Amino acid sequence: xxxLFIILAFVAFQxxxxxxxxxxxxxxxxxxxxxxxxxxxSGIDTDTRxxxxxxxxxxxxxPVLPIYAQVEALYTNVGNTFxxxxxxxxxxxxxxxxxxxxxxxxxxxxxxxxxxxGGIIAQKTVRDNLSExxxxxxxNDFGWGWQAGVGADFKKFTLDLKYQKGANIxxxxxxxxxxxxxxxxxxxxx
Numbered sequence: 001x002x003x004l005f006i007i008l009a010f011v012a013f014q015x016x017x018x019x020x021x022x023x024x025x026x027x028x029x030x031x032x033x034x035x036x037x038x039x040x041x042s043g044i045d046t047d048t049r050x051x052x053x054x055x056x057x058x059x060x061x062x063p064v065l066p067i068y069a070q071v072e073a074l075y076t077n078v079g080n081t082f083x084x085x086x087x088x089x090x091x092x093x094x095x096x097x098x099x100x101x102x103x104x105x106x107x108x109x110x111x112x113x114x115x116x117x118g119g120i121i122a123q124k125t126v127r128d129n130l131s132e133x134x135x136x137x138x139x140n141d142f143g144w145g146w147q148a149g150v151g152a153d154f155k156k157f158t159l160d161l162k163y164q165k166g167a168n169i170x171x172x173x174x175x176x177x178x179x180x181x182x183x184x185x186x187x188x189x190x
Contacts, residue, residue, distance in 0.1 A: 022061065022190070023060065023061055023063065024058065024059070024060055024061075025058070025059040025061070025188040025190065026056070026057070026058050026059075026188065026189055026190055027056070027057050027059075027156070027158070027186050027187050027188035027189050027190075028054075028055070028056060028057070028186060028187055028189070029054065029055060029056070029057045029072060029074070029158075029184055029185070029186035029187075030052070030053070030054040030184065030185055030186070031052060031053045031054070031074075031160075031182040031183060031184040031185070032050070032051070032052050032182065032183060033050070033051050033052070033180050033181050033182035033183060034048045034049070034050060034051065034180070034181050035048065035049055035050075035051035035078045035079060035080060035178055035179065035180040035181075036048045036049065036080035036178070036179055037078075037079075037080045037082070037092060037176050037177065037178050037179070038175075038176075038177050038178075038179060039082070039175070039176055046080050046081070046082045046083075047080060047081040047082070047089075048080060048081075049079045049080045049081055049091065049093075051076070051077055051078045051079065051180055051182070052076070052077050053074045053075065053076040053077070053098070053182070053184075054074065054075060055072060055073045055074035055075055056072065056073050056074075057070055057071070057072045057073075057186060058070065058071050058072075059188070066105055066106050066107055066108075067103070067104070067105055067106075068103075068104050068105075068106060068115075069101075069102065069103055069104075070100075070101075070102040070104065070117070070119075071099065071100070071101055071102075072098070072099065072100045072102070073097070073098075073099055074097070074098045074099075074100065075095070075096075075097060075098075076095065076096050076097075076098050076123075077093065077094075077095050078093070078094050078095075078096070078166065078178045078180060079091055079092055079093035079094065080092055091129075092128075092129065092130060093128065093129050094125050094127070094128040094129075094130075094139075094169065094178070095125070095126050095127040095128070096123050096124055096125045096126055097123075097124045097126055098121050098122065098123050098124075098145075099121065099122040100119055100120070100121045100147060101119050101120055101121070101122075102117045102118065102119035102147070103117065103118065103119055104116060104117030104118075104151075105117075106153070108153070111154060111155045112152065112153070112154050113152065113153045114150070114151070114152050115150065115151040115152065115153065115160075116149075116150050116151075117148070117149060117150075117151065117160075117162075118146070118147065118148035118149070119146065119147060120144055120145070120146050121144065121145040121146060121147055121164065121166075121167075122142070122144060123142065123143050123144070123145055123166060123167050124141060124142050125139055125140070125141050125142075125169060128169075139169050139170065139171060140167070140168065140169055140170070140171045142167075143166070143167025143168060143169065144167050145164060145165050145166040145167045145178075146164070146165055147162050147163065147164040147165070148162065148163055149161050149162025149163060150162075151184075156187055156188045156189075157185075157186070157187055157188075158184075158185070158186040158187070158188065159183075159184070159185060159186075160182070160183070160184035160186075161182075161183055161184075162181075162182050162184065163179075163180070163181055163182075164178075164179070164180040164181075164182060165177065165178075165179060166178030166179070166180070
């Protein structure tokens with residue numbers, strides 16, 4: 001009976017902590033990390049490159065439940081260094097606008113909560129340097145990727161560690177997909 005009381009008290013405390021969150025939170029977010037492209041063809045050696053993203057986020061907390069939905073609008077820079085055969089290393093860079101749509105669960109004690117999340121990402125390429133290497137490969141301007149990660153919130157601050165798999169950006173020929181490991185920092189303005 002004592003164990004049941006402790007479990008029920010913890011669950012009630014958890015729901016009370018979640019109920020104190022605002023229904024909607026709006027903030028800014030920035031990320032740094034490492035990225036590379038995986039090429040669907042052999043004979044290409046790749047190395048990772050620093051990547052970054054920045055933008056806005058809107059989180060909707062579901063009342064009483066420890067669940068949230070978050071939408072972000074980000075400008076992202078992704079790239080890598082690659083070598084084909086005996087050629088000199090070259091750098092492939094794409095800039096894109098991304099709209100991640102995330103579902104997550106959180107557990108909190110007071111001002112601190114831990115989170116796990118995942119979701120899909122709409123990606124629109126706005127600039128790239130692929131034409132410097134090949135005129136035979138056309139890029140898709142739009143595609144869908146996904147991401148998953150863990151995070152923590154402290155008062156109005158948020159920290160995420162996430163993995164992101166980008167959409168195939170090649171319209172024809174072998175696939176070209178981005179992979180990113182990112183650390184994100186955010187602040188909820190309200």
